[in-house]
Amino acid sequence: MFDIDLWREIFQSINKNRTRSLLSGFTVAFAILLFTILFGIANGLQNTFAEAFSDDATNSIYINSGKTTKANKGLQAGRQIQFKNEDFSYIKDEFGNKVEFITARIYNNVQASFRNEQSSYSLRGVHPDHQFLEKTNVIEGRYINQNDLENKTKVVVIGRKIEEDLFLKTTALGKYINLSGIPYKVVGIFTDDGGDYEERIIYTPVSTAQQVYGNNDYIDQINLTYNPEMNYDQALAFSTSITKKLKDRFSVASSDQRAVRVRNMAEGTKAVSQMTFGLTVIILVIGFGTLIAGIVGVSNIMIFIVKERTKEIGIRKALGATPRSIVSIILMESILITAIAGYVGLLIGVGVIELAEPILKDYFIKDPGVSNSLVIGATLTLVGAGAIAGYFPAKRASKIKPIVALRND
Amino acid sequence: MLEIKNLHKSYPIGDSSLHVLKGINLSVEEGEMVAIMGSSGSGKSTLLNIIGMLDEADSGEYILDGLPIKNLTEKKAAVYRNKFLGFIFQSFNLINYKNALENVALPLYYQGMKRKERQELAMFHLEKVGLANWAHHLPKELSGGQNQRVAIARALAANPKLLLADEPTGALDTTTSHEIMAFIQQLNDEGKTILMVTHEEDIANMCKRIVRLRDGVILEDVKVTQVRAEQYV
Numbered sequence: 001m002f003d004i005d006l007w008r009e010i011f012q013s014i015n016k017n018r019t020r021s022l023l024s025g026f027t028v029a030f031a032i033l034l035f036t037i038l039f040g041i042a043n044g045l046q047n048t049f050a051e052a053f054s055d056d057a058t059n060s061i062y063i064n065s066g067k068t069t070k071a072n073k074g075l076q077a078g079r080q081i082q083f084k085n086e087d088f089s090y091i092k093d094e095f096g097n098k099v100e101f102i103t104a105r106i107y108n109n110v111q112a113s114f115r116n117e118q119s120s121y122s123l124r125g126v127h128p129d130h131q132f133l134e135k136t137n138v139i140e141g142r143y144i145n146q147n148d149l150e151n152k153t154k155v156v157v158i159g160r161k162i163e164e165d166l167f168l169k170t171t172a173l174g175k176y177i178n179l180s181g182i183p184y185k186v187v188g189i190f191t192d193d194g195g196d197y198e199e200r201i202i203y204t205p206v207s208t209a210q211q212v213y214g215n216n217d218y219i220d221q222i223n224l225t226y227n228p229e230m231n232y233d234q235a236l237a238f239s240t241s242i243t244k245k246l247k248d249r250f251s252v253a254s255s256d257q258r259a260v261r262v263r264n265m266a267e268g269t270k271a272v273s274q275m276t277f278g279l280t281v282i283i284l285v286i287g288f289g290t291l292i293a294g295i296v297g298v299s300n301i302m303i304f305i306v307k308e309r310t311k312e313i314g315i316r317k318a319l320g321a322t323p324r325s326i327v328s329i330i331l332m333e334s335i336l337i338t339a340i341a342g343y344v345g346l347l348i349g350v351g352v353i354e355l356a357e358p359i360l361k362d363y364f365i366k367d368p369g370v371s372n373s374l375v376i377g378a379t380l381t382l383v384g385a386g387a388i389a390g391y392f393p394a395k396r397a398s399k400i401k402p403i404v405a406l407r408n409d
Numbered sequence: 410m411l412e413i414k415n416l417h418k419s420y421p422i423g424d425s426s427l428h429v430l431k432g433i434n435l436s437v438e439e440g441e442m443v444a445i446m447g448s449s450g451s452g453k454s455t456l457l458n459i460i461g462m463l464d465e466a467d468s469g470e471y472i473l474d475g476l477p478i479k480n481l482t483e484k485k486a487a488v489y490r491n492k493f494l495g496f497i498f499q500s501f502n503l504i505n506y507k508n509a510l511e512n513v514a515l516p517l518y519y520q521g522m523k524r525k526e527r528q529e530l531a532m533f534h535l536e537k538v539g540l541a542n543w544a545h546h547l548p549k550e551l552s553g554g555q556n557q558r559v560a561i562a563r564a565l566a567a568n569p570k571l572l573l574a575d576e577p578t579g580a581l582d583t584t585t586s587h588e589i590m591a592f593i594q595q596l597n598d599e600g601k602t603i604l605m606v607t608h609e610e611d612i613a614n615m616c617k618r619i620v621r622l623r624d625g626v627i628l629e630d631v632k633v634t635q636v637r638a639e640q641y642v
């Protein structure tokens with residue numbers, strides 16, 4: 001129902017009583033302003049966390065080895081545990097149904113050169129799955145594949161920064177890069193959200209690395225991701241069971257913290273999501289608190305307005321205004337004031353956040369934007385808030401007896 | 410037009426109550442022009458307000474234009490007020506932020522009339538009270554007499570059967586009072602039924618009948634020869 005005359009009445013009344021309307025709108029505008037800024041900051045903090053953890057898969061488990069710290073089964077403390085290809089296969093066979101991607105890693109530092117340019121980089125021997133674990137984004141060519149692995153081909157996939165460093169303005173793809181005296185063919189170029197450091201890494205097949213650097217079947221680290229459908233508890237149980245099996249396999253004491261180390265990213269992820277959730281709750285509570293304060297403010301002022309307009313309401317009733325028409329006039333006025341004031345607050349809040357963005361960046365607050373859904377939500381909330389704020393004053397106004405109102409001079 | 414039988418009204422005052430109307434019997438025919446007189450506090454306004462459905466009687470019968478007025482819902486009372494009654498008050502009771510035209514148009518708004526029609530009709534009534542040139546002025550920009558004329562135009566706008574006026578000349582000087590009375594007489598000449606509270610004898614004599622209240626009952630109810638107001642203007 002759109003009653004243009006009703007709106008005319010409302011606008012006239014708001015317009016003729018500007019100070020009063022401004023006053024009642026102020027609390028709401030302030031509440032929304034505060035809420036918007038808080039929300040923006042919280043949003044920014046969340047973005048910062050999300051970014052810090054989105055580089056690598058969040059369902060990752062990293063397995064490392066070290067020296068034993070405790071004697072066990074007749075073996076002395078201080079023994080070096082070394083993973084080999086057979087351990088990689090063991091995990092694959094034992095937990096195959098729970099594993100999504102799995103790769104070994106071998107770390108080496110190499111002196112890389114192309115023509116006259118040279119620099120040192122870290123080289124990683126990996127399996128093809130490594131691409132998905134590290135969220136490596138191949139922009140040209142391809143990643144390490146199964147064929148490379150079986151044939152121990154001397155191929156590498158290099159980061160974009162290396163291409164920039166060594167190949168200057170030319171393309172690296174298909175060219176041969178010299179790594180500590182051995183030429184490797186560049187089969188792919190990649191980018192990585194992890195930043196410049198991650199884009200100065202060279203990937204080569206794990207089998208090639210083993211042959212070239214030591215001619216053995218050693219592995220430095222095993223990374224895997226588990227089935228993403230597993231929940232938090234299942235994921236923890238899974239990493240516990242890997243730990244146990246590997247400790248048994250290497251005759252490591254179950255209380256030994258160094259010899260076999262299994263790191264489950266779920267723990268960190270969970271902590272972050274809990275913190276994010278906590279932050280959201282706090283912001284919502286504060287936001288709701290301020291909004292309620294705003295509602296109470298508008299409601300109080302509307303009650304005052306109704307009191308002030310008692311006589312006018314009496315006149316209207318004497319002229320034939322029904323209680324309903326009185327309710328709708330007060331209610332609409334309240335909704336309109338609340339909605340407009342709320343919007344002003346929202347706009348100022350968004351403006352403040354936009355202006356402060358460069359400063360906030362220094363405080364780990366990234367992209368502190370306010371989303372469309374928030375704006376829509378805020379609109380609905382404001383209309384609701386206006387209705388709540390106006391309801392009791394409107395009810396009170398509709399109950400005014402014309403005779404009482406007219407006597408009131 | 411209206412029929413009142415054994416009407417009682419008291420107001421609670423603290424623990425006791427003040428019996429203001431103690432059995433009023435009154436009947437008014439269509440086209441009459443009645444003055445209600447009596448000393449201050451005798452219950453004149455109370456009676457007029459009950460007739461105007463702004464207040465309710467405690468007991469007794471009140472029939473307006475064949476309709477018994479009893480236990481009306483607020484909504485019904487609003488509709489009846491709008492349809493049957495026009496009010497003129499001593500203190501004008503115009504809405505201060507609306508101009509003359511908007512004030513006159515307000516009862517028509519509550520009748521659900523379209524804006525354009527409403528404004529034309531309101532203008533017509535303003536012309537009738539001689540204020541066409543003041544249509545867009547606010548009440549505070551008009552004199553008392555002008556404001557009362559706006560109020561009369563407003564009371565007439567919805568074309569009510571019965572016009573109720575509570576001391577319509579109470580706030581005006583003699584000359585202006587006579588001007589206003591000339592208007593009201595003219596309306597009565599055109600057939601409107603008019604009920605008016607006053608405590609000025611000369612104003613009462615400009616009506617056709619005088620009802621005197623004292624201590625909550627009708628002391629006297631007489632027909633009088635109407636004194637025309639035009640002659641003083």
Ligand SMILES: Nc1ncnc2c1ncn2[C@@H]1O[C@H](COP(=O)(O)OP(=O)(O)OP(=O)(O)O)[C@@H](O)[C@H]1O
Nearest residue numbers: 420421427429447448449450451452453454455456
């Ligand atoms: N709402 C009310 N509560 C209590 N007493 C009231 C109320 N309205 C009127 N009275 C009392 O009822 C009596 C009659 O009042 P009313 O206004 O009808 O008098 P009136 O004849 O119009 O007087 P006046 O000439 O001064 O206008 C007065 O004593 C008044 O104080």
Ligand SMILES: [Mg+2]
Nearest residue numbers: 453454455575
């Ligand atoms: Mg009175």
